[in-house]
Amino acid sequence: MELAETLNRRARMFAVLQALGFFAWQAGDGLARSDTSPAGFVGPAFMASGIGLGVWVVSLIVFFGVSWHAKKAGVFDIMNDEWSRHVRMKAAEAAFWATAIGVVVSMTATNFGVDGWLLLKVLTGLAVASFLLAYAWYDSRHEDGAHE
C-alpha cells in the first residue's frame, strides 16, 4: 500500500513536469515562429521550446515507467481506484473550463491583430497543461490521516 502511495506521488510530480514542459514547448514554438513576435523573442522562445520538449518527453517516459512499475508490483488497479478516476474527471472538467475561457479570450484577441496560429499553440499547451496540473492539484489533497 505504501508503494502505491509512493508511486502515486511520483506520477503526480511527473504530471506537473509534463504540464510545464508541454506548455513551454508549444508556447515557445508559437512565439518563436509568429510574425507578430518581437525579433528579440525568437532566440529565447526557441530555447524555451526546446527545453520544454525535452522536459515533456523525459517526464512522459518516466510517467509511463511509473505505471509499468505499478503494474509489475500489482498496485496499478489500486492506484487507479474510484477516487483516482473521480480526480481525473474533475481535472478534465477544470481543463474544459480553462480551455473554453482561453478560446473565448483568444478568438476575441484575433479581432485585434493577434496572430491566430500563435494563439492556437498557446491554447493547445494550456489545454493539456491545465488538465495535468488540475489532476496533480486535486490528487494531492486529502492525504492526512495516514495512521488513524
Added chain:
Amino acid sequence: MSAGKLGNHMKALRAEARLTQAELAARVGVTRKTINTVENGVFTPSALLALKIARALGRGTDEVFFVED
C-alpha cells in the same frame, strides 16, 4: 424528495474493528486516500465500493452508510 447526502459511521466502526485507514484500504483494494475521502464525506462511493467497505468492516451496508437529511 430532497437529494440528501451519504453519511457514514466508518470512523467509529473502523476503530471498533481496530483497523487503520491503510489497513482497511488494503482489505478493500483501494488507496488510503479513497477510504479517507469516503470517511470524511468528501467522496460518495459507488454501490460496489460501499458494499466492499461494509464487508471489510464485517457489517451490513446500512450499518455503515446512511442518508443524511
